[in-house]
Amino acid sequence: xxxxxxxxxxxxxxxxxxxxxxxxxxxxxxxxxxxxxxxxxxxxxxxxxxxxxxxxxxxxxxxx
Numbered sequence: 830x831x832x833x834x835x836x837x838x839x840x841x842x843x844x845x846x847x848x849x850x851x852x853x854x855x856x857x858x859x860x861x862x863x864x865x866x867x868x869x870x871x872x873x874x875x876x877x878x879x880x881x882x883x884x885x886x887x888x889x890x891x892x893x
Contacts, residue, residue, distance in 0.1 A: 830870040831891045832880075834861050838887040845888060848879035861887065 832852065834845070841860045845853035852867045861883075870876045870890075880888040 830876070830893060831889075832863050832868055832870055832876060833889045833891075834863060835887045835889070836860060836862075838885050839883075840885050840887075842884050844882040844884065845879040848882050849873050849875040852876055853879060 834853075839860045841855065841858070843855055843859070843861070845861045846855050852864060852871055852873045853861055854864050856862050867873075877890055880886075880890050
């Protein structure tokens with residue numbers, strides 16, 4: 830699995846960090862980002878739910 834956030838699309842709602850805090854966080858400006866080393870999902874079961882919760886669909890989850 831590969832997780833990425835389109836930083837041009839992200840509006841900083843924080844739903845990703847609330848849903849899967851083991852994979853997502855917010856940067857100093859409040860925009861979502863994937864935690865370093867967690868780009869593969871790190872076994873977090875709620876990664877796909879976090880992607881669905883994003884109001885602007887800025888999160889991409891790709892299968893390997």
